[in-house]
Amino acid sequence: MTGNELLETLSTNIKIYRKEKSWTQEKLAEEADMSVQAINFFEGKRRWPGEDSLSKIASALDVEVYQLFIPHGKTPVVIEETPENEKIRMQITENVLEAIEHNLEKTLEKLRKENLY
Numbered sequence: 001m002t003g004n005e006l007l008e009t010l011s012t013n014i015k016i017y018r019k020e021k022s023w024t025q026e027k028l029a030e031e032a033d034m035s036v037q038a039i040n041f042f043e044g045k046r047r048w049p050g051e052d053s054l055s056k057i058a059s060a061l062d063v064e065v066y067q068l069f070i071p072h073g074k075t076p077v078v079i080e081e082t083p084e085n086e087k088i089r090m091q092i093t094e095n096v097l098e099a100i101e102h103n104l105e106k107t108l109e110k111l112r113k114e115n116l117y
Contacts, residue, residue: 003103006069011045013068017061018043031060048104051097065093 001009018028025043029036034056041047042057049057058065066089 003107006099006103007045007048009071010049010068011043013070013072014039014057014061015043016072017063017068021061028057028060032056048100054097064089066096069096 014028018025021027023031025039026036028034029039032039032053034053038047038049038053039057042049042053054065054068058068061068
């Protein structure tokens with residue numbers, strides 16, 4: 001999955017999970033203790049959320065961070081609550097966040113080379 005596809009999936013999933021709760025962007029922002037502008041940027045694919053923002057959004061939507069990156073319509077992943085699975089869940093989350101950070105760094109480097117940042 002490319003960085004753009006990952007961002008598209010994240011954006012789509014935030015919208016879907018938010019709408020499943022019948023929440024507006026304002027309500028999600030309130031529940032996640034974030035600004036409405038931040039939620040709008042993430043849903044509009046104009047900005048990548050940081051680790052803290054991802055955690056807040058996932059918590060507010062009552063999903064795991066990794067679920068925000070699974071293309072919607074795929075078979076839902078259900079993980080049994082065991083200590084071993086919790087370790088695996090944390091590793092998956094760390095891997096996803098590292099991939100996001102890597103893609104952001106590449107994008108910023110490209111923007112710097114083009115003197116746009």
